[in-house]
Amino acid sequence: MSIQDFIKNEVTSNDVVLFMKGTPQFPQCGFSGQVVQILDYVGAPYKGINVLDSAELRDGIKQYASWPTIPQLYVKGEFVGGADIVREMFQAGELQSFMNEKGIKVAAKA
Amino acid sequence: MGKEAGMEAAEIERLIKEALPDASVEIRDLAGDNNHYAATVISNSFKGKTRVQQHQMVYAALKGQMGGVLHALALQTGTPEG
Numbered sequence: 001m002s003i004q005d006f007i008k009n010e011v012t013s014n015d016v017v018l019f020m021k022g023t024p025q026f027p028q029c030g031f032s033g034q035v036v037q038i039l040d041y042v043g044a045p046y047k048g049i050n051v052l053d054s055a056e057l058r059d060g061i062k063q064y065a066s067w068p069t070i071p072q073l074y075v076k077g078e079f080v081g082g083a084d085i086v087r088e089m090f091q092a093g094e095l096q097s098f099m100n101e102k103g104i105k106v107a108a109k110a
Numbered sequence: 111m112g113k114e115a116g117m118e119a120a121e122i123e124r125l126i127k128e129a130l131p132d133a134s135v136e137i138r139d140l141a142g143d144n145n146h147y148a149a150t151v152i153s154n155s156f157k158g159k160t161r162v163q164q165h166q167m168v169y170a171a172l173k174g175q176m177g178g179v180l181h182a183l184a185l186q187t188g189t190p191e192g
Contacts, residue, residue: 031182066166067166067169068169068174068176068178069177070177079162081161081162084184085165088161088186089161
């Protein structure tokens, strides 16, 4: 299975996927840690994938969404954004409504 | 400061304006290490584009430096009307 197939499979078989540096328990980059905090705060169930586990994955994910940085958040197979966009959406309350729209239970008020 | 990895703020601004001539660009140095910046880019060419597309346009302007030489660029993008 190519790395692109692996990524496609992960983002289509999991509702919410966060490609990050480190793990949700031990983020190894400030930006990844920010998105983990936001997802935990809104209570969105997600799968964390540590791109540091494989250089091929670390580069492959950047090609997949033609997005040059990590972390990357995917909801229902769709690339939502990196740390900036997720934080901006969260602060505007858009992240919660976006998740609800996609059928993912999160705390509405947040 | 030696010319180690990273990019000068002026270089980032120049590249963005080269790709988005009408853009107003404001860059804040977050860590003083030529590697962690926040940038606000306002341009008419963002009109009708999603946030992801707007950021991708700025990354494209930086010609592959983003994520490589330049580690962190916290982006805020928008059109003149906001």
